Amino acid sequence: MTLLSVNLNKIAVLRNSRGDDEPSITQAAQTCIDAGCGGITVHPRPDQRHVRPDDVRALAAMLRGRVEYNIEGNPFAPPRGSYPGLLALAREVRPTQVTLVPDSDGQITSDHGFDLTRDIERLRPLVEELLAIGSRVSLFVDAGTRDFSAAVAIGVQRIEIYTGPYAHAFAAGNAHEQLALCTDTAKRAQQAGLAVNAGHDLNQANLGTFKAAIPGLAEVSIGHALIGEALYEGLTTTVRNYVQILR
């Protein structure tokens, strides 16, 4: 069984477009939980175009002890205005998991993972701090990453494979090569002692093939497609469909 963590960023985008409180992030989270998801994901950014620090706090208060709470983001992005930085938010709310992602300001969305050879020493103190507050630490990596020894050495417990290239290849009808890269990366990470998560552009069409190719897949975080599909089928039905694919 792979845990479904629903990314609620796109609910925030809709809400932010009008400046009021609707649609409500916490009500969406509750609906996803009632429909059987095992976790909620958010990806706060310094420009606050998605979930905002107060959303992160409100979700922490409502999720505590119920389902997993996964906060993703760039730990090196400095505080800006009321955005206190990823580590400061994590210190405040102590989520189940923090997924570190090297997305820079102005990117439309995340589009690559860490280079573990280049980035590992910068990550070391952050990983230590997150472990000390009791959060699991996952690193966003590209499919094709082969050596996880440095990540294991600094205490990282999971990786999240960036599945954007797989999803695009799947849509184009030629996913074989990208899927093989994901499978190889997952196998190497598991052999090194890491659990494997995955995410980005996963949807109801491409998820089953992906799951079948990655034995032991621990968690997927899915937002953009899931919220889009929910426009047609409703959030409850859509979450249930994903849970069914992941059984």
Ligand SMILES: CC(=O)[C@@H](O)[C@H](O)COP(=O)(O)O
């Ligand atoms: C790391 C990752 O792939 C997700 O966090 C993704 O970036 C979230 O989606 P949004 O870009 O829609 O916030």
Ligand SMILES: NCC(=O)COP(=O)(O)O
């Ligand atoms: N970590 C990936 C995630 O949270 C959701 O990505 P997407 O489904 O919005 O592409």
